[in-house]
Amino acid sequence: GEDVEQSLFLSVREGDSSVINCTYTDSSSTYLYWYKQEPGAGLQLLTYIFSNMDMKQDQRLTVLLNKKDKHLSLRIADTQTGDSAIYFCAENGGATNKLIFGTGTLLAVQP
Amino acid sequence: ETGVTQTPRHLVMGMTNKKSLKCEQHLGHNAMYWYKQSAKKPLELMFVYSLEERVENNSVPSRFSPECPNSSHLFLHLHTLQPEDSALYLCASSEGLLTLHSGNTIYFGEGSWLTVV
Numbered sequence: 726g727e728d729v730e731q732s733l734f735l736s737v738r739e740g741d742s743s744v745i746n747c748t749y750t751d752s753s754s755t756y757l758y759w760y761k762q763e764p765g766a767g768l769q770l771l772t773y774i775f776s777n778m779d780m781k782q783d784q785r786l787t788v789l790l791n792k793k794d795k796h797l798s799l800r801i802a803d804t805q806t807g808d809s810a811i812y813f814c815a816e817n818g819g820a821t822n823k824l825i826f827g828t829g830t831l832l833a834v835q836p
Numbered sequence: 837e838t839g840v841t842q843t844p845r846h847l848v849m850g851m852t853n854k855k856s857l858k859c860e861q862h863l864g865h866n867a868m869y870w871y872k873q874s875a876k877k878p879l880e881l882m883f884v885y886s887l888e889e890r891v892e893n894n895s896v897p898s899r900f901s902p903e904c905p906n907s908s909h910l911f912l913h914l915h916t917l918q919p920e921d922s923a924l925y926l927c928a929s930s931e932g933l934l935t936l937h938s939g940n941t942i943y944f945g946e947g948s949w950l951t952v953v
Contacts, residue, residue: 729878758941767926767944768879769838813879817934823892824934824942826879 729814729827736833743801745830747814750795754816757790758824759799762811771799771812801832809834839863840945842927848951849917857912857948859927867933868910869942870902873924885910886933917952924949 728750737743749757755776760768774781774788774797781788787800797814811831815824840861849855861868870882884892885904899921901913910927924947930940 760944767838767840767842767946768928770941770943773941823881823884828876828878 729816729825731812731814731827731830733828734831734833736835737804738835739804739806741804743799743804743808743832743834745799745801745812745814745832747797747799747827748795749797749814749816749818749825751816751818751825752792752795754818756817757788757797758815759786759788759797760813760815760826762813762829764810768813804832804834806834806836808832838943838945840927840929840943842925842945842948844948845946846949846951848953849914850953851917851919853917854913854915856914857925857927857950859910859912859945861908861910861927861929861943861945863929863931863943865929865931865943866907867930867940868904868907869928869930870910870912871926871928871944873926873947879926882912884933891933914950917950919952922951 731747758773759771761771762768779790785802789798811829813826813829815826818825843858866887868885872880882896883902888904899916903911926947927945928942930942
């Protein structure tokens, strides 16, 4: 079956690193994505990783993929108040035409 | 600005009303999607269109009726909705359909907040 799980909430202090975790069940996923949703807005693509990679870095963002454990994480270095949002991971799974999304992790950044 | 524009941003409608949500993408993409986002639930894929042809309909009630007149525009026609249909409706597009071999990414609009009273 297709299932993507995330913890619901993460609180960090400004300047600290944030790590948002995600687990998925479909081992046939070839692409995994991170999206950000700010209050009242749609989903914004942050980054994605191909399944034959185990790490991808893009400025303050680092994505780690453990394909054996079906675990994906997003690390945000030097977290800012503007990073406060809901973060969704998604995978393209075995079914075509759709991304399977997790329920999202609300990141709260304390000044 | 993602290149996907949705109107209206907010809509309040009665259960007997008929209204439509509109989506336009300026990215030259061939695939368009409607997703529903409800509180504390994962995003639900409702419909997928590729080159104006519906390729997926995920058991969505007939009170939701999609229309794709061309590859840049997508509508969601609403009639006799229920209060539990209140949600954020997100339109999205991608260059082509998602497959295991394609890293096509989906770009979302800002969403239309729908409240059914």
